[in-house]
Amino acid sequence: MSAAGEAAREGEGPYLRIEGVSKRFGGFPAVDDVSLSIGRGEVFCLLGGSGSGKTTLLRLLAGFETPDRGKIYIDGEDVSAVPPYRRPVNMMFQSYALFPHLSVEKNVAFGLEQERLSRQEIRQRVGEMLEIVKMAAYGPRRPHQLSGGQRQRVALARALVKRPKLLLLDEPLAALDRKLREHTQFELLNIQKRLGVTFIVVTHDQQEAMTLASRMGVMDHGRIVQVGTPSEIYEAPATRFVADFIGSVNLFEGRVTEARADGLDIHCAEIGAEMRLACGPSSAAADGTPALTHGALALARGVPAVARGATVWVALRPEKIQLSRPGAPGSLTGIVKEIGYMGGVSTYLVEIASGKLLRVTLPNSARQSEHQISRNDTVSLSWHSASPIVLLR
């Protein structure tokens, strides 16, 4: 065991370390120079659209693909060239991949049989695990005799019964219907906490990632664009891609008219106004990406300051905008073009003077609001000065 391994055992270093890993398929870079550290007991979500390389990265970790470049360390040990059947990692497949010719019990026991444990110990551990996932009554059934949710739990039990320190989950909830999915999310987190396993979850569903993750990584074109906690990623996206991918956002292009030590003046033609943003206290996000929090451009150390005349983008989340009757001083006015009622909230599309449509989300807090806003109403828009985010890319 190397010195690094010893350190990781002490709980100091990251449990999983990915260093500059790249993988190409026929010249196409599926995973492009990805580096990542994941700690013990984390629930880390890899979020990205289809073709963003998230599943390839997961398969690299499981050992089904070998990296063209870079190294993967688990618990301080280089596993880049270790075949999947010798890695201390288990995976839950999107299709669940339950063996159709084996019963539920036999499916779960399969991994333990490979470890050549005694029959009695296998039976005991399979029983315990089926108990945890509430499938103890279904042991003798075959996979095709189970419903989708039951299969999902058997797949989870089969992956966890070997007591892996790291569990990879590929779209674990994608095959479930919506109600069951919400319920299962919390069940998954319960089991994760109970067993203390590190989870790496691949998902294309941002809602799912936000709920599950302690930290998440957003992937695009084989690269990790941003890593952070769900709230960091939502409130302080690093790029326009992230801002747009996670939740919805109103983006305005602007030009820096004045760059001072304590803030920026940005001219946004689309808003038709000068915006003044102050530098807040630096609260750097993970991995040294510039943290652009609370509308104030927090200049992290080592990040070049924005030059005068530079083009930047101002992002504003729909729920951070308030609508009120026109006439409120110092605010923007617009005309409501569309209203989308979604039960708990309503989304308004408001056209401002420049012709740009703004998306605004308001909670339907009263059952029947007296100040109901209807289509073609003229409203004034306002937001807290800390709400806009400045994006450099």
Place this chain on the structure above:
Amino acid sequence: MRSPGYFSRAMLGVGLVFLYVPILSLVVFSFNNSRLVTVWDAAHSPTLKWYAALLANGEILDAAWLSIRIALAAATAAGVLGTLAGVALARHGPFRGRTLLAGMTTAPIVMPEVITGLALLLLFVAMEQAIGWPRGTGAVTITLAHTTFCMAYVTVVVQSRLAGFDESLEEAAMDLGAAPATVFRRITLPLIAPAIVSGWLLAFTLSWDDLVTSQFVAGPGSSTLPMVIFSKVRLGVSPDVNALATLMVLAVAIGISAAALLLRYRERRRQRDMQLAAAGSS
């Protein structure tokens, strides 16, 4: 569902007559007392005398025994080779030479049999001259020849069965700690077992009734059953061939009925399982 009209019924009748009358006439005439195949001797029929004659005919019995041995050996060899080729084609990704392998394993299906037979004969003769094996043509060369084209069918059946299963099954087994050999034994093999069995049966049948290729590579004293029947018919149809054909039809009919019953039983069980799953999900 709408009940079929007169036209459909009539066409069904014509179709059944077309398919079964030749076989039926063969069966009926096997019980004919007359030496002349086409004349029904109403006075002394039915009789089992041609069946008795068949059992006394050493040539036919020897040929049948040889055919069975060749078919067993060729089907088994083709089963093993075809399974390996099918797994390689379905599971091992785009390896170098894959297209060539895919083309060559399925070539015997589309190649005219005369050409296959001639090519194999030339090969065996050349091999005997070069390395002294196979010594002369006979049962060994027939078995080898049958293996080549039977393997093609097994490959296709196994490959298409595997294509129906997600490759993640094997990956999951590997992820759970099973080395490749264990994965093959515990996961892949059970999954493709039905395909191997049906491929083996197909190969057995093809070898059993092959005439053209066998003619090319057979030697003196190694006549298979189809070859004996063919040469007898050329000299004039004798009724004991009818008896032999009837026995073969009987054997096939029993085999097919058994398979159909088994399939129906399994389908019923599967449907019951599905209902169970639906009930469990609520």
